[in-house]
Amino acid sequence: MRKYLMRLTLRQLQVFRAVCETRSYSRAAEEMALTQPAVSQQIRQLEELVGQPLFEYVGKRLYLTDAAEALQRAGADIFARLESLDMQLSDLRGSLQGQLSLTVESSAEYVVPHLFAAFRQQHPEVGLQLTVASHAQALRRLGVSRDELMILSQVPTGMNLEFMPFLTNQIVAVAPAGHPLCQRERLSLQELTDQPLLVREPGSGTRQACETFCHDKRAHFAHTLQLGSQEAQRAGVLAGLGLALLPRHAVSLELASGRLCELPVAELPLQHSWCVVHPRDRRLSPVASAFLAYIRGNRAAINALNLSL
Template sequence: MPYSLARLLTRLSFRQLQVFHTVCHHLSYSRAAEQLGLTQPAVSSQVRQLEQALGQPVFEYVGKQLYITAAGQRLEQAVGSIFSDLERLQMELAEMEGQVRGELKLAAVSTAQYVVPYLLQGFLRQYPQVDVHLEIVNRARATQRLTENRDDLVIMGMPPESSALRSTPFLDNVMIPVVRVDNPLLRSKKVDPQTFLNAKLLIREPGSGTRKALEQWCQQKRLTFNPHMELGSNAAIKHGVLAGLGVAVLPKLSVRAELKLGELASLDLEGFALRRAWCSVYPAAKHPTPVMQAFLDYIRNTMGELEQLVYGEAL
């Protein structure tokens, strides 16, 4: 039988809730123990004490797989809310002291991984007491995380069109046609875009921002979008071009080193470079934390400097 609230408060600890929250995240006692610096028996003991206080199991094994029970799911919602409130309190107390301190949770689509370090470089120099947690995901996962309100901000190109989201562009994403340096197309005086598209085009999976931008451009120019091979990341596509598998349209930042080394070359094609914007995106109903607001202000105030820092001579 569950304890009364007064007795429950005397038997629960934040450590138990932290352990529970971590096990929920990993669905593994051993991985939770590794993250928390505890032994697996210690994690199991904390969970048992929590279950005794609640009077219900919060986890169960089916075969060898750990699952969260219905009571555990409800507790996870409550714990998430408690920890979010405590985090906001910590930030607000720091703000009262004239400081910006706390956690900044970011997610970025894979192509934005070349941009985010430049954003963080100056921001963390200005706010050294901020802890940044960054997840690199594909566009579909980034959109899902927005729906679930998992992050403070998502950095992505071509955000979903929705009145439920607030999106602010801050930097051009310059995409260029690239080939290996021995590709026969480089020997032609002029290459038309359709010839390039027919030259074994390597492309991302459906739904990715890079692919979507190229598909839209082909529609506008009334060209046939003719993919030869789908690969799961821009890095894989770049190496595919280097291996001679075909040609590609890639963010300039992702191939800048290979262009300088002479391993890849950019074709002079009509209509290129394609320019889309990197955007900071978050749910419109979200109330920014002090750290999140500081990061938004930093992006807005340094857009011009950021373009020079990121691209420099490359533009």
């Protein structure tokens, strides 16, 4: 290893990480409780050490250079190793401590708090850093190894990933209470296509799955309204804007209270599984390993938990 790299400091890497995440020197300064000149100085020192520029402006937007992307990946590995060391030392003291870094696809955001709460009953000193992202955003995070574990509904190929299906995700058609279709005993998917359909934004895993399913069934909805989240879809259905295809767990309370009804569509529910995912070549921290082991050993109980939400 070249000796100049030994002069890198953790503080410099922390400042650099903040600039990468915020794409702004001023916002990074606020986050780090520093002045903007102090942030600029730390970045200049890093650039002198690596011998290459780390950031460049195109218009008013800050972009990472190739050198910055390489340093970002190395920094993520370093901080992950330090977090893992902290957890291992805690483990040696007889208790599992540390923070689980977990990104979940937005369709799973209602289930994960219940899942983590059950895990935390066994390990009460473990914290959680939870990021909710669209499917497309989650894939971008995978590309830079931002998280130890992810929960995805569709696992990409060609990315050297380990994955384990652990929870059934049933997508159903829902309508507002009192909708004429709620009185039917049986429907086909084709019979819904003259109704407005509320859909997620492009890049949503649920939207991709539903579009593929409808295409395969030759069910083409003439009128769609694009909403930016499951919450907006659910609120839109309640407001009478149209129908939606949603994970059953995401509308379980509304179905139980009668505010929404699940339409008896013969082709539904659409069955998928959520998977816990991690890069195959990344060494997991004790907390991440314990969470993975908990899921592996409790899949039946986790599915029962999902049904009771």
